[in-house]
Amino acid sequence: MNAVFPAPPPASAVSLRGVGKVFSNGTVALEHLDLDIRQGEILSLLGPSGCGKSTALRIIAGLGEATSGAILWPEGGHELGIVFQEPTLMPWARVFDNVWLPLRLKGRSRAAARAEVMAMLASVGLDAFAGAYPRELSGGMKMRVSIARALVTRPKLLLMDEPFAALDEITRQKLNDDLLRLQHELKCTVVFVTHSVFESVYLSDRIVVMAARPGRAIAEIAVEAPAPRDEAFRVSDAYVAQCRRVSAALADAIGRAPERPA
Numbered sequence: 001m002n003a004v005f006p007a008p009p010p011a012s013a014v015s016l017r018g019v020g021k022v023f024s025n026g027t028v029a030l031e032h033l034d035l036d037i038r039q040g041e042i043l044s045l046l047g048p049s050g051c052g053k054s055t056a057l058r059i060i061a062g063l064g065e066a067t068s069g070a071i072l073w074p075e076g077g078h079e080l081g082i083v084f085q086e087p088t089l090m091p092w093a094r095v096f097d098n099v100w101l102p103l104r105l106k107g108r109s110r111a112a113a114r115a116e117v118m119a120m121l122a123s124v125g126l127d128a129f130a131g132a133y134p135r136e137l138s139g140g141m142k143m144r145v146s147i148a149r150a151l152v153t154r155p156k157l158l159l160m161d162e163p164f165a166a167l168d169e170i171t172r173q174k175l176n177d178d179l180l181r182l183q184h185e186l187k188c189t190v191v192f193v194t195h196s197v198f199e200s201v202y203l204s205d206r207i208v209v210m211a212a213r214p215g216r217a218i219a220e221i222a223v224e225a226p227a228p229r230d231e232a233f234r235v236s237d238a239y240v241a242q243c244r245r246v247s248a249a250l251a252d253a254i255g256r257a258p259e260r261p262a
């Protein structure tokens with residue numbers, strides 16, 4: 001499939017060209033999705049339920065196959081981390097062992113991985129909980145462990161599928177700030193799937209608005225914001241104005257969706 005497609009543009013973290021996905025039951029989840037994700041950016045995929053955001057993310061992650069089109073990776077491999085809405089931790093394993101897992105799968109012993117696992121846990125504020133079991137943690141703490149596990153191998157690309165949707169608003173805002181800090185420290189690229197206009201504007205450099213049936217990108221919005229983004233940005237007129245702009249694009253996406261069953 002890749003043979004007929006050119007190389008991705010310079011500074012692309014990953015590019016999608018004409019990606020389509022038809023499930024075996026006939027659902028057209030994606031139709032001709034073109035996307036260039038730039039190295040070092042946070043890009044949100046925003047759209048109504050069922051527009052194919054998760055399908056697109058899963059295809060990038062290699063967890064699902066496109067039925068048409070191509071995924072173009074830059075030279076030098078494409079190590080990635082993924083975070084789902086559920087933290088998906090192993091309940092029988094301590095926090096340390098959950099975060100160690102990706103390094104363990106690469107053949108690193110517990111002792112050899114200790115420093116990296118502990119550093120990653122410290123980055124998410126959980127080094128004091130290395131010996132705890134997931135059941136002893138709050139929802140926000142479990143999500144931090146899940147993020148630490150995704151980042152412990154220092155991937156260039158982090159894929160996140162509505163990771164904070166199940167959390168209360170205060171925890172969600174804290175985790176948004178943590179994600180911005182981690183992304184700045186680790187200089188990774190983030191593709192962030194969300195329903196939330198507010199979250200997408202707060203986090204993203206760019207927002208791609210998707211429409212459903214078939215899933216496709218209908219608008220791309222660059223977010224202009226001061227650095228660092230913080231509480232002052234969250235309550236600023238500039239933030240509200242950009243949320244309004246993105247809401248209008250989302251309303252358009254919903255309006256354009258033809259009335260057809262899935």
Ligand SMILES: Nc1ncnc2c1ncn2[C@@H]1O[C@H](COP(=O)(O)OP(=O)(O)OP(=O)(O)O)[C@@H](O)[C@H]1O
Nearest residue numbers: 023025027029048049050051052053054055056262
């Ligand atoms: N395994 C599957 N088999 C058949 N249809 C599927 C499958 N997975 C997803 N779909 C359908 O494909 C479409 C896109 O689903 P997807 O989960 O990617 O959307 P989404 O935008 O992520 O939705 P949400 O925001 O609700 O998670 C939907 O109509 C969904 O019902």
